[in-house]
Amino acid sequence: MIKLNRKPKPQILMQNEKTWSSNLMSAIASHGGYSKIPKEEKEPLINHYKHKDIKSNLFESSRQKCAFCETKPGESGNIEVEHFAPKAIYPNLTFEWSNFLPCCRKCNGSKLDHDTVQEPIINPYNVDPEDFFDYQDVRITAKNNNAIGKLTIDTCGLNSVRLMEPRAKILISLNSYSQSLEDAITNYQNADTAAKKTIRKRKIAESLEIIEKFTQPTEVFSGYCKFYLKTCEPFNMAKKIIEE
Template sequence: MIKLERKPKPQILIDNQQAWTSNLLDAVSKYGSYSKIPKNEKEKLLVHYRHEQIKSVLFYSSLDKCAFCETKPSESGNIEVEHFNPKSRYPDSAFDWDNFLPACRKCNGSKDDHDSRNEPIVNPYDLDPEDVFSYKDIRITAKENEYKQMGDMTISVCSLNSVRLMKPRADILVSLHSFSAALEEAIEDYFEADTGVKRRNRKRKLGEALEAIDLLANPSEKFSGFCKSYLRGCAPYQQAKDIVEGAE
């Protein structure tokens, strides 16, 4: 999970949010509860939040990744408009822009109607996940700080340590370990260079290797939070950066 920046509210919501919300609340009042609204009528009342003008802005803000697990649509089902505070419990927030998150079908289904208002989980638009989570091998864990309860709840509610997520993390971890080993060899070669020309060339190659590794931690890439965490604790990576940046 990575920190996301919410984009301005789409014009279609500015123009229609009040009316859409009012119509839904009228139906809740008419039938006695949200759950008792007839299925077809409920669908007609709710369809607006899936409008393309809403989805396009929302999905753009997460770089077309799930806000919770960072997978892309081809891996975990289509990205959907998720209600952070479930619309079934809080129908007054069904069209609230600040209540929308982009979530894959797997995370959306796992979260279901969890009451995030009374049992808080991490909203990456409001809180930097780096303050909450760390990784142990291929498992995401909650840090031992003020956010631990929220972090543990998020991991449980969204099944962030499910097999579907740990397996691709494992594949990436193999690649990262391979990169790390290659960097160690490249660093040794750099320090063994016996001429200035050789050292400059090997420094350039180190820079190219770092650029390739950094692509894995690019925010647009899947599991970029996991990759960034690994690189933060990778000694060869940090040493290579010091060499390339001139702080040997």
Template structure:
């Protein structure tokens, strides 16, 4: 989970229609006595509007087309959907509220279900004070909560074991990159001319670029990659070596 920024500008369609759509849903709740009792076809018809492309496009773009909770891409973790942070089945008045929308994969959305975040809070990556460093850490491929709310988020969204496989694959990729970097550093000591040394420094720099690409917020599971890479002694040594060597050459 990474810090996300939701567009400040509310989609125009919500500005124009939010009250109308919300009022209609509330009328159905009153008519049938509860949200659960609304006939499926009427409920689906009343709720379909939050899936409008003018809403989903800016919302999904704000998370780089990733799930706001697990950072998985749709092809890996199910279709990306509009998730109601405060569940619409409980907070009917928030069914069409821009600030209540999150992009979520099918797996996280199904796991969260109707969990009442008003009673048992979980983390929202769009909150202004959210910082993943405060809340999460990793033990190899295991996501761990450092705070109670982070532990609750992991449990509610079903992240406890579901991420073992993608994280393990990324560890393998990183180990291969790290080995290439380690070998490139060893080769640097064997270079006996400035030209050869500069060429090898370029190779080290390219290896670092490949590793750092995994940390880009547009990439899946980027927070896990950031944690893994910034705690790598090989990576940190290579960054320092590159800085020192370039300063010496210049």
């Protein structure tokens, strides 16, 4: 999970949210509750939040990734607009821009109607997840065992097999690049002429460029990759060599 920056509210929402919300709240009052509105009446009332302009704006802010697990469901059409505070409990927030998150169906299904007001979890638009999470091998962990981090992991299923398996594949790649960096550093240190040092330093820079691509916000599991590199000795040593 990485920090996300919310884009300005889409024009379609600015123009219609009050009307949409008013119509929904009127139906709730008429039927005596959100859950009591007949499905055939409720769907047309709430489906406005799925407008293409809203989805496009929201999904762009996460680079088409799920805000929680950092997979790219957008590539398969399985990315959805998630209500951080569930609309079933807080229908007044059904069309609230700040309550929308881009989410994959798996995380959405895991979170369900978890009450984030009464039991808060991490919202990556509001706080930096890096302050709350670490990683151990292929598992995400709550930094210093903090409660909100633990609850987020459990609520969204962030250590499910579907996420640990691709993390494991990325870990293999990162370890391979790390070993290559280590070899490149050794070759650089053993260079016996200035010309050789220059050439080998350039190779280190090229290797760094490749491995750092894993941490770009557009990449899946970029938060995991960023954590790995923070504690990767060959990577940090290579950075120092390039900065010399």
